Amino acid sequence: MTPGIKPLVAGNWKMNGLNSAMDELEVMRDQFKPGLSAKIDMLICLPFTMLAKAGELTSRSAVKIGAQNCHKEIKGAHTGDISIEMIADCGAEAVIVGHSERRTDHGESNAQICEKAQSVLHWGHMAVICIGESDEQRKQGATLDVLKKQMTESVPGSADNGEIVIAYEPIWAIGTGLTPTVSDVEEAHQFMRSYLIERFGEAGNAIRLLYGGSVKPSNAAELMGINNVDGALIGGASLKADDFLGICATYQ
Numbered sequence: 001m002t003p004g005i006k007p008l009v010a011g012n013w014k015m016n017g018l019n020s021a022m023d024e025l026e027v028m029r030d031q032f033k034p035g036l037s038a039k040i041d042m043l044i045c046l047p048f049t050m051l052a053k054a055g056e057l058t059s060r061s062a063v064k065i066g067a068q069n070c071h072k073e074i075k076g077a078h079t080g081d082i083s084i085e086m087i088a089d090c091g092a093e094a095v096i097v098g099h100s101e102r103r104t105d106h107g108e109s110n111a112q113i114c115e116k117a118q119s120v121l122h123w124g125h126m127a128v129i130c131i132g133e134s135d136e137q138r139k140q141g142a143t144l145d146v147l148k149k150q151m152t153e154s155v156p157g158s159a160d161n162g163e164i165v166i167a168y169e170p171i172w173a174i175g176t177g178l179t180p181t182v183s184d185v186e187e188a189h190q191f192m193r194s195y196l197i198e199r200f201g202e203a204g205n206a207i208r209l210l211y212g213g214s215v216k217p218s219n220a221a222e223l224m225g226i227n228n229v230d231g232a233l234i235g236g237a238s239l240k241a242d243d244f245l246g247i248c249a250t251y252q
């Protein structure tokens with residue numbers, strides 16, 4: 001928690017989900033009651049193919065939806081790509097950029113991630129920028145150096161019209177059931193906060209810092225209670241409404 005910051009609980013469905021099976025999303029929407037939505041923001045980042053329908057399903061609710069990637073340009077000759085304008089057209093308000101799976105599967109660089117984030121922010125939307133060290137880097141004691149380089153190169157110099165959110169996701173904790181110790185998460189988030197204050201001044205205090213990597217209902221309270229952890233980015237446990245809502249309930 002950071003005093004004065006409304007936490008953000010974000011789901012990342014990755015390459016999962018069909019338009020013919022939207023019931024989990026409907027349960028999340030229906031169970032996200034005003035008592036809880038006053039305390040936290042809820043965001044579900046879906047595959048592109050689900051965005052239009054999800055946009056309709058959540059349009060009159062407090063649930064925000066988002067995408068998991070976008071192109072840096074708004075339109076043009078980029079076969080197979082999707083822009084922030086198209087994402088916004090579906091009613092989505094956020095985009096995850098620089099997830100480690102995109103860095104690995106598609107070789108995305110910090111510079112490319114920065115350009116994508118700039119496009120989202122310029123559109124007035126939320127860019128959830130992911131950073132995090134590999135297992136090897138952690139074992140070498142390089143975690144904070146990795147985070148600094150990733151923030152320096154992939155976080156734009158201005159939030160423009162939008163909102164910058166940073167998700168710390170140790171790669172070795174994603175989908176493995178492993179999580180860092182409380183003191184490791186605290187150290188990383190304190191480091192990120194100090195870096196952001198140094199770079200952005202007082203505005204660095206207001207940037208939401210999420211933790212991601214094997215968050216589930218049973219460990220959420222401990223992880224979400226850490227200083228400078230302003231919410232979570234959740235993969236596997238965001239696919240089931242019960243689990244996702246169980247994590248949100250940590251903030252009741």
Ligand code: PGA
Pocket residue numbers: 012169173174175176177212213214215233234235236237
């Ligand atoms: P996980 O994924 O919760 O399944 O570990 C987190 C993420 O990749 O954002």
